[in-house]
Amino acid sequence: MPISGRPFLQIPGPTLIPERIVRAMAQPIIDHRGAKFAALVREVLDGLKGIFQTRTGQIVIYPASGTGAWEACLVNALSPGDRVLSCVNGHFSHLFARTANSLGIEVDRLEVPYGAGVPADQVEARLRADTTRQIRAILVVHNETSTGVASSVAGVREAMNRARHPGLLLVDVVSSLASIDFRFDEWRVDVALTGAQKGLMLPPGLAILAVSEKALRASLAAKCPRAFWDWGPVLERNQRGEFPYTPATLLLFGLKESLAILNEEGLPQVFRRHARLAEATRRAVSAWGLRLLAQNADEYSNTVTAVVMPDGFDSDAYIAHANQRLDMSLGVGLGQVKGKIFRIGHLGSLNELELLGGLAGVEMTLKTFGVNVTLGAGLAAAQHYLLETA
Numbered sequence: 001m002p003i004s005g006r007p008f009l010q011i012p013g014p015t016l017i018p019e020r021i022v023r024a025m026a027q028p029i030i031d032h033r034g035a036k037f038a039a040l041v042r043e044v045l046d047g048l049k050g051i052f053q054t055r056t057g058q059i060v061i062y063p064a065s066g067t068g069a070w071e072a073c074l075v076n077a078l079s080p081g082d083r084v085l086s087c088v089n090g091h092f093s094h095l096f097a098r099t100a101n102s103l104g105i106e107v108d109r110l111e112v113p114y115g116a117g118v119p120a121d122q123v124e125a126r127l128r129a130d131t132t133r134q135i136r137a138i139l140v141v142h143n144e145t146s147t148g149v150a151s152s153v154a155g156v157r158e159a160m161n162r163a164r165h166p167g168l169l170l171v172d173v174v175s176s177l178a179s180i181d182f183r184f185d186e187w188r189v190d191v192a193l194t195g196a197q198k199g200l201m202l203p204p205g206l207a208i209l210a211v212s213e214k215a216l217r218a219s220l221a222a223k224c225p226r227a228f229w230d231w232g233p234v235l236e237r238n239q240r241g242e243f244p245y246t247p248a249t250l251l252l253f254g255l256k257e258s259l260a261i262l263n264e265e266g267l268p269q270v271f272r273r274h275a276r277l278a279e280a281t282r283r284a285v286s287a288w289g290l291r292l293l294a295q296n297a298d299e300y301s302n303t304v305t306a307v308v309m310p311d312g313f314d315s316d317a318y319i320a321h322a323n324q325r326l327d328m329s330l331g332v333g334l335g336q337v338k339g340k341i342f343r344i345g346h347l348g349s350l351n352e353l354e355l356l357g358g359l360a361g362v363e364m365t366l367k368t369f370g371v372n373v374t375l376g377a378g379l380a381a382a383q384h385y386l387l388e389t390a
């Protein structure tokens with residue numbers, strides 16, 4: 001039987017799309033070589049600098065997803081045979097490393113257990129051991145969406161400084177940008193990459209990079225074969241408000257509106273809202289008597305909470321149950337934690353009531369799935385916290 005009302009999308013991206021963005025995209029397509037489009041391009045490129053917190057970085061946009069952004073970053077910055085240090089603490093950092101590997105880049109993996117963040121001291125030790133400076137780049141996922149862990153990019157930068165290592169710092173901010181504080185200039189990041197469908201509240205379909213001067217210089221010597229992903233022609237044509245291919249025109253209309261929404265709320269408040277909704281979620285999880293996959297409180301993600309399923313319960317079966325019972329989607333366990341965790345996404349366009357609706361859905365379906373939770377316990381814990389911090 002069809003369920004009325006909207007499907008409850010509580011996954012860590014794609015996120016809910018605000019009506020304003022939907023309307024902004026519902027426009028007649030325009031000529032992507034005309035003056036109106038050129039003005040749009042300049043406006044969104046400029047606006048994105050604010051979201052990445054950069055003055056000096058260059059923005060590059062492709063019609064692609066986050067996976068495309070990984071490839072764009074790697075093929076422009078590196079050459080086959082180059083060595084990189086990949087910090088692997090979950091499924092997406094594993095895939096980032098694997099992408100590098102498949103491009104002929106030599107990958108040294110710094111393996112960290114799922115649930116932990118990137119340990120800056122271990123990064124420092126690896127970089128100090130690299131006395132002949134073979135490592136050309138350090139790959140980090142700021143927010144590991146598969147485990148609900150946010151690593152300290154500032155900490156990795158400090159580790160690089162202490163080791164006096166000249167490598168490039170390449171950071172995946174797919175599930176952190178526009179939700180968790182990320183400072184491109186201050187942390188001297190060389191490439192930061194993201195997709196449209198998370199904090200930016202857009203449909204999937206844009207890969208967005210911020211690129212430092214140092215990464216631009218590196219790209220002049222980089223030898224990875226590249227055609228579509230070559231950021232050189234994109235940057236050159238962007239100066240004239242154009243792209244070297246047909247761009248995703250309507251998504252760029254949506255992006256302009258997304259930037260307006262984010263700026264109206266103000267980035268600091270966007271970060272505070274995410275932090276508050278995330279803590280409310282964690283309070284609910286604790287009141288259900290369940291455990292987080294994330295190990296350290298100072299690394300809890302403010303965009304996604306990964307919850308460990310109690311022994312004897314399969315999380316894939318639970319997620320299917322919640323979907324069937326309430327038309328609610330939760331994130332599945334990926335990689336090593338398949339069947340063991342479920343993930344509650346709380347990022348993008350989301351307010352207290354919407355979050356509480358999602359938490360009520362989790363609570364009800366845990367109960368009907370047979371997990372021993374007290375109805376109302378998680379919801380009350382979240383409500384108390386939200387009221388205390390209102």
Ligand SMILES: Cc1ncc(COP(=O)(O)O)c(C=O)c1O
Pocket residue numbers: 013065066067068092141143144145146172173174175195204
């Ligand atoms: C941290 C992170 N990096 C990369 C990706 C891959 O992005 P996409 O699915 O848009 O290709 C995801 C997807 O969820 C992600 O969470």
